[in-house]
Amino acid sequence: MSESRDALGAASTGGPAGGPEQAADRKAGAAARLGGEVENAIGRRLKAMYDDVLNEPVPDRFLDLLAKLDRKEPSGGAGGDKA
C-alpha cells in the first residue's frame, strides 16, 4: 500500500498547534460540519448583500474629500523631501 496523504496532512501545514478557537473546532468535529449546500446558500446571500453596495456609484462625498485631500500634500517623512 502506498503512503497515504490524507486531508489531515494538509491541515498540519498551518504551523504550530493553533489557538483555542481551532481546538474548539476540532472538538466539534465532523458532525458539526455544514453541508456544502448550506455553505453555498450562505455564501450566495453574503455575496449578494456585498455586491449590492459594491455596485453603487461612489458618492460625491468621497470624491470631494479626495479632491480636498489632494490639495494638501500627504504628511509624513517622505512628503517633505523636495519640490
Add this chain to the structure above:
Amino acid sequence: MTGQQDALRDALVATIPNLRAFAVSLCGQPALADDLVQETLVKAWTNLDSFSVGTNLRAWLFTILRNVYFSELRKRRREVEDVDGVFASRLSVRGEQAGHMDFEDFRTALGELPADQREALILVGASGFSYEEAAAIAGCAVGTVKSRVNRGRRRLSEILGIEDETALSAMDEPHAAFDAAAAGVS
C-alpha cells in the same frame, strides 16, 4: 505632487466601492459605514508614505478600515452596554415585508454574529481575499480565520434555521423559514 501620487489617488478612488461594501457588511449601518470609509481614506492619505508601492493597496486599506471599526466598537462597548442591540432592535421591525424578507433576515443574522466572525466571513466569502490575506488584514493566524469562518457559517445557519439541507428549500419560500424560526423561539 508626483505622478506616482496621482496614480495612488486614482487607486484609492477605485477601491472606494470595495471599502463601502466591506464597511456596510461589517457594521450593518450605511451611514456609519460611510463614516468608516471617510476616516479610512483620510488615514490612508495622511499615511501614504507607510504604504509600500507594489504591495496590495486594497488589503492595506481594508486593514485600516477594520482597525477603525474595531477600535470604534471597543469605544462604544465602553459607552453603551448593548452594542448588538442595534442589530437586535431590527428583529422587531422587520415585520411583514415579503420579498425583502430573506435578504433582511440574512443581514440581521450577520449582525448577530461576533464581529470577528463576521469580519472573517466577509473578507473570505465576499471580498475575495485568501485565508492568508484575511489573516494579515485581521492580524491573526490563518487557522484562526478558518475557525472564525466555520463558526460564523454554523452560527448563521442556526439563526436562519438552515442547519440541514432539507430546510434550505423552505428558505426559498419567503415566509416558510421565517415562520419556522418564529415557531422555534416562541
